[in-house]
Every structure is written in structure tokens, then in C-alpha cells.
Amino acid sequence: MRVLLFCSVLSLILPAAAADRIAGRDFATRSEVIAPHAMAATSHPLATQIALDVMKAGGSAVDAAIAANAALGLMEPTGNGIGGDLFAIVWDPKTKKLHGYNGSGRSPKSLTLEYFQQQGITDIPPHGPLPVSVPGTVDGWFALHGRFGKLPMPQVLAPTIRYARQGHPVHQTIAYYWGLSVPRLSKWPGFKEQFTIDGRAPRVGELWKNPHLADTLQKIAAGGRDAFYKGDIARTIDAYFKANGGFLSYEDLASHQGEWVEPVSTNYRGYDVWELPPNGQGIAALQMLNVLEGYDFSRIPFGSAEHLHLLVEAKKLAFADRARWYADPAFQPAPVARLVSKPYAAERRKLIARDKVLREVQPGTPKELQEGDTIYLTTADKDGMMVSLIQSNYRGMGSGMAPPGLGFILQDRGEMFVLQEGHPNSFEPGKRPFQTIIPAFITKDGKPFASFGVMGGAMQPQGHVQIVMNLVDFGMNLQEAGDAPRLQHDGSTEPTGQNTMMSDGGVVQLESGFPYETVRGLMSLGHHVEWALGPYGGYQAIRRDPDTGVYYGASESRKDGQAAGY
Template identity: 75%
Template structure:
């Protein structure tokens, strides 16, 4: 049952409470289906995923097909110019499998080159932040192990929509319009991603025949068509002509990596994330720090709830800034960071009465010298996929090679241009990554596949969804609709990585009581309201009575649906 505080806060956020039960009236009901379920940030992508599974495809086939469609339909968040991470529950082996499909920096680009150009940070757009795109490799790796239909069949729906067109959805149109002025200066963007120099409007038909041709080449020629064929040579020539460094050799050498997910327990639930180079273990650290507290008794939206969450986040993010990096260059002490003993030690720094203005990392490294899409699918055999894919900042770098119909990511912006930092730029290195899929098991059985897209909000969102489900008793849709907290201002693992000194800022979505805001201010927190930076949520839960339950983000265009 929800607490009164939760009811009040959620009712304020979503509009009302049910007149009969008094429970939160969410933006929509949970979705239930007996056979299969898909939850994505675009209704057409959700329908594609369901069509694939109805035709005999696995949850992995469905996820690939939906991801390909989202690269066309939601280029503001993802595409084949970006990276991919996934967690797959395999019902045959009853195991979780993780995939890190992130790409590396160009081997011909060096830290000295940034210094020569007088740069203290990697630029946000243009050729310098571009790293090898890993999404296509990720598709084929996942398909090779868990696919049932051919890749040509999986890519066919996206190819058809790219050729024939589809109406642009509202939230996507808004972000597309914001991106056009920033990115039109880069060669190939205006020609391939605008209509006479402007973004497509809500409901307007968008076609991308160049992307259709690229996907057709991949469908016919496999991953090598992208990394070792004509597509790679076009990318190579484009960067040579535009002061860039990404090369054919960088693409040809790319390999993603199967990794073992790591976990911690939270009140009897096993929460799984991927290890660095991503930030997933920050969510595990936060959960460990919060577990000793009776959040249910404090209530959703209470000063204690927001304060404890914020202080735990500060502690985890101090370690995130210091110790999360490409494991081939720095071996993060993951087991120690996600241990209960380490959480008990670090948790002593939390005061119930006062906000921490500054936080040092608990482990000092010993060196070894917004925008994203998330989707989840589940099939009739019990396979579940938690997949996240991104171009990093909005529509990416703005670099759109001619005739290919996609934009390269700007993930390299996440490097630090400082010698001796675990996340310091180096040739052939994977940058710190924000995109993280999540999974939860209980008693060795799959319970929840979910994610919350959106930069540094992602581990914060992962934790809040679980608190809402486990501590505050919300259902799957309510857990996503409830007003969110974002703490901003922690020391970052990217840019100039200046340490937090002022305690940062709590951003609260509409719906938290003003009594909570005043109490937080008395504890020394800086509190502000903000629109928009709270991420995007999709989830599928195993129904204990059989079948699946789905939920989708009310702040985006998405849909959860099943059959």
C-alpha cells in the first residue's frame, strides 16, 4: 500500500487519485499480456517488436527490430552511429548475459592533439568527440547467440518505414527542432536530417531513403558491410575530408564484448547492472547505502526520503568520478565498490540533519598506465531483453556521412583531458559510458527488466524505480509516473572533472510537498524545480500468475503493449 505522503505527492503529479480505492491514478494502467510484451519509447517500434515475436522471433530479434526502427523514428536519441549495451535473460540456461557494445576512440587521435588545439575539454560536437559506433556489432552479437529470424527479416520493418515514411511524434519533434540550429553547420546533417533546413513537425511524414539503403546493405552483407565494407569506406573518406580522425582501420578493428553482469541484493531482490566502462554500479552502490533505512516508514516524498537518496547519490557519484573507466586501461575495484561492507563504511558519512557540501571518493585509483533510447522485450518462451542505445548528446556529433542516413555519436566528449585520470583520453580507448540497462531477479527467477534513459539521471532513476516498487508499494506504471528526484552537481568523470564543493542541487519534479522542500533547505540542500531532466522509463515485469506486465514512460511518446 502507498503511504499518505506517496498518495499526496503522486496525486499532485499525475492529476488525481482513484475515487474508490484512493490509490494513485497513474497516467494509464499497467499493461498485461499472456504471451509477449514490448515497451519502447515509440508506439510503432513497440508494434514492430510484437510483430516479430508473433512471427516466431525471439525477444532478441524483437529488440533488434525495434532498435533499428527507433534509429529512424527517434534519431534525437539513438541510431546506428551510436553504442549499445544489453542484458539478456536466457530461459534455457536460466542465466543473465551482458553485452558491452561500446566503441573506442580513433587510434590516430592523441591527448597531445587536444593540447595542441588548446582544448581543456573534448568538444560536444564535430569530428573530435566521435568514437567507433558499436550498435550494429551489438545487434549481430546478440543475434548470433539468441536470434531465431534472419537479420534481413529483423531489419525489414525499419527499411520499409524509412522508404515509405512515418509520422513524427510530438516529443521527438520538439527535440529534433532544438537540434537543428546546433548541428546544421556540420557536413551532411542539413541535407539528410531536415526538410528545407528545418526539423519535421509533429505529425509530418518523415522518410530517410539513405538509411533504408544502409540498413539494406547491413541486412544483405552482415556486420562486415558496416565495419569493413562500403559503409566503412564512406565514413573514412568523410572524416578525412572534414578534419576528423575516425578511420576505416578503427571500424575494421572494432569488437564488442560479452561481460558478466554484477549485482547486489536489496531487501531480497537481486539487482543486476553491467560493470564499467558504464555507470551501472552507481545504482548498486546507492541501493546498498539506502538499505539500512526504513524508507517505507518515512514515506514517499518525505524529507527523509529525498535527503537520504541525495546523500547516497553523492557518495556513489564521488566513486563514479574517480573509478569508473574502460577496464582495459584501469581495473575498477568493482567487488569492493558494490560490497555491503564498503556501504557500511561509507554510510557513516551520512547525517540525517545536514547535507554534505563535498564528498571525497572512498577509493583512490591506483592507475595501471539526456539522449538515449531504452527498450525491453519479453517473449513467450521467457526470454527477456534489457537494451539501451544512444548517440550520446541528442542527435550526436552532427557528423552525417553523405548518403548513409545516420549521424555518428559524440560519446568521446565523456573523456577527461588530464594525464593520470582513469578516464583520461587515450587512442583506442572506450570512454566512460552513461547508458545502462538493468535487470532484477528474485529467488533466481526473472522479476523485472527495466531502464531509465537520460545521462547522469540513469542510475538515479534505476534506484528510484526500485524504491517506488519495493519500499513504497507502487505498481509498475505508478513507479514510473511518480515525481522524480535528480541531484546535479556531483564531481563528474568527464570534462575537467572539477570536484563538488557546494553540495550540488536537488531538482524536484512537480508533486513534492512544499513542506519537504523547506525541510531539505533547513538541512543545507539547494533545491530547485526543473522541467525535463528526469529521464525516460520502460519496464517489463514477470507476472506471478503467468505472462507479462508492462509500463512505459508518461513523459515520452512510448508505449508498452503485448499479445
């Protein structure tokens, strides 16, 4: 990692814009991928190839997304797996409509807030049995497949089962994060036995096999979702948690059900940007865009202090509402329509000053109501179906809890609950925690324009806004929009209640590539600026030309991924 750090520091000294060596365009590490029939963009080249193979065999974009997600659970367990949750947005060319799926799981019904209080626990720990909630991914696969799939599920899961038995070489970024996880998680039963090689993480290029996961996927392929939630897999999980001080039970798994939800949108300069409603944080991106729409970015250069200042201030406003309103709507309904409305954005925009920073921000009061790691992938098929899918175990490799013989780790998403009565995100039995993972989609004039996502905790809505602005305001192509340097603002009040209220304006973290003039300009406005290596998310995207139907693909240059088509 010393080489990576050196390169990052060196880039602060050299001119800001990295240019494509052929086209001369700023920020392009490579060309967009262009294909006439189908496209896939994932964070692992082998998963991308699996997705393409599925579509070449007659599968839909949903089949391809499920196949790629299954592969990533094997190949990139540092970010996802069938022990985690899933969200998706699907463009259906038949109905010409977007469909959203919330595949997040709920807290164990037998675990209560009183238990934590009796144990003297004030924050849910990041690892072990207590942060584990019901994994929603497999249910999500079958819900999506039932509505939009073409190939039988055994055929969809077959490539991953084959790689799990025969092995695949581990990629560089994944090997690095795997190495970080092993010391933290090896204390938990089943992890060391199933996710290390003689107690260590696999090395770059080393073949990794997971026969236990192959067996689990084989059972799911043959028996459907109930094989996971009501069969031997569920019974194994139940027994494992009973033996290790946990609460996740067979009943929790058997009663799980995800839900179809209506995506929410706002129009940004003629483009409709779509997100899913809470319990996720997607509408924060819409709130930010609504505020930023009030400024003329044709007169504000990309990467200038004014551009980044306005972006950060809009984020502070949206995240104040995020901390107050975003939670499981079954327990704490949010005034979504008002939060994403233009009049509300106009009210909030008045709080922004162009010559100084907001040190603290209170949430709005809408009138009608008195180290997370993730994978993102997107697929598109010959019929025009496009899928935007995000999936995660939450914190790195999740809780570390790996039931024997199953080959996967349970997520630790329950860490996002607050152990405080009356808080919107307070822990309650059978409740869905606040979720950071959000897929996104853009339409224009009622037609699909782009499917995209930026993974990475609180960076995600900030990243979504930066991608939209890069495409719409700054005229970048799909690859340039992802390669351009990003910022992350840190320090807003969190919906998890683990931080105090923001009182100092937080911290602006800048990726290498912004000029010193911008840094000085931000500091003169009162921003606290830091250089940070790594927290800027991972991006994949597919754009469809509405006239020709040709697909354009882009993949994150900061990770191991690939966009490819045919």
C-alpha cells in the same frame, strides 16, 4: 512548450499526488499493460508494434529488441541510431542466467592527447569530428542475434526499411527535440541534407522518410556486421572524416569488437538488482542501494524530506566513486567487487547525517586497490526470454557528422574523455570513454522479476534507484513506479573532469508532484532546491509473474512511448 510549463507550475499549487481516475491509486497515469505471451515497451508506439509483430512471427525477444532499436534509429534520431553505442542484458530461460553485452566503441587510434594539447584544446568539443568514437550498435545487434536470434536478420530489419522508404509521422516530443538540434548541427557536412526538410526539422505529424538509412540497413541485412565495419559503409565513413578534419578511420571500424560481460548485482531487501560493470555507470545504482538498505523505509514515507535527503546523500557518495573509478577497465581497472559490497556501503553510510547535507565528498579507497539523450527499450517473449537494451548517440542527435548517403549521424561519446594525463578517463587512442547508458534487471529467488531502464545521462543510476525503491519499499506497481515524481541531484564531481570538485552540496532538482512540506524540509537541512522541467529521464519496464508467466508492461508518461503485448 508554454502549455507544458504552465501545467508543471500548476501542479506545484495543487495537491501533490496525481491519482488514477478509476483505481484512485496515486501516481498512475494509466493501468499496467498485461499480456500472456509477449510484451514490448519502447519510447515510440510504432517501434513497440514492430517488436510485437516480430515476436508474433516467431522471433525471440532479442529479434524484437533489434527490430525496435532499428526502428527507433529512424523514428527517434534525437536519441539514438546506428552511429551510436549499445548495452544489453538478456535473461536466457534455457540457462536461467543473465548475459550482458558491452557494445561501446573506442576512440580513433590515430588521435592522441598530444594533438589536443598542440591545438590548445582543453575540453573535447560536443559536436563535429573530434568527439566521434567507433559506433558499436550494429556489432551489438549481430552479437546478440548470433546467440539468441531466431529470425533471419533481413526479416528483423525489414519493417524499419519499409518505414524509411514509405515514411512515418513524427511524434510530438521527438519533433520538439529535433527542432532544438537543427540550429546546432546544420553546420556539419551531411546533416542538413539528410536530417532536415528544406533546412528545418519535421513538424508534428509530418511524414519523415530516410531512404539513405533504408539503403544502409538493406546492406547490413544482406551482408551482416562486416557490411558496416568492413564494406562500403566503412569506406564512406573513412573518406568523410578524412575530408572533414576527423580521425575515425576504416581501420578503427574494421578492428572494432564489442564484448560479452558478466552483469554485477547486489541484493536489496530480497531482490537482486543487476547492472553492467564499467566503463558504464551502472554500479553507481548498486552502491546507492547498498547505502540506502541501512534505513527502514517502511517508516519513512515516499516523497518526504527524509526519503529524498537520504536518496541524495547516498547519490553523492556513489558519484564520488564514479568520478574516481569508473572508466575503461582495459586501461583503468576498477575494484568493482569492493565498491558494490555491503561492508564498503556500511563504511560510506557513516558519512551521512540525517540533520545536514554533505557539502563535499571524497571517493572511497577500496582496500584491494592501493544533455545526453538516449532510448531504452525492453522486450519479453513467449519462451520467457527478456531483454533490457539501451542505445544512444550521446548528446541529442550526436556529433552532427552525417556521412553522405548513409542516413545516420555519428555519436559524440568521445566528449566524455578528459584531456588530462593520469586521469582514469584520460583520452588515449583505442580507449572506450566513460558511458552513461545503462540497462538494468531485477531477479528474485533466481527468477526474472523485472527488466527496466531510465534513460537520461547522470539521471540514469539515480532513476534506477528510485524505481527499485518505488517497487520494493513503497509497494507501487510497474506503471506507478515510473509515474511517481522523481528527483535529480546535480553538481557531483564528474568522471569527465569537466566540473570542479563538489564543494557546495550541489543542487536538488524536483519534479512537480512533491509537496511544499518536502521542499521546506529539504531546505531546512541545507539542500539547495530547484524546480526543473524535463531532466528526469524516460522509463520503460516489463515485469514477469513467476507463478503464471504473465507479463506486465509500463511505459514512460513523460515521452511518446508505449507498452503493449499479446
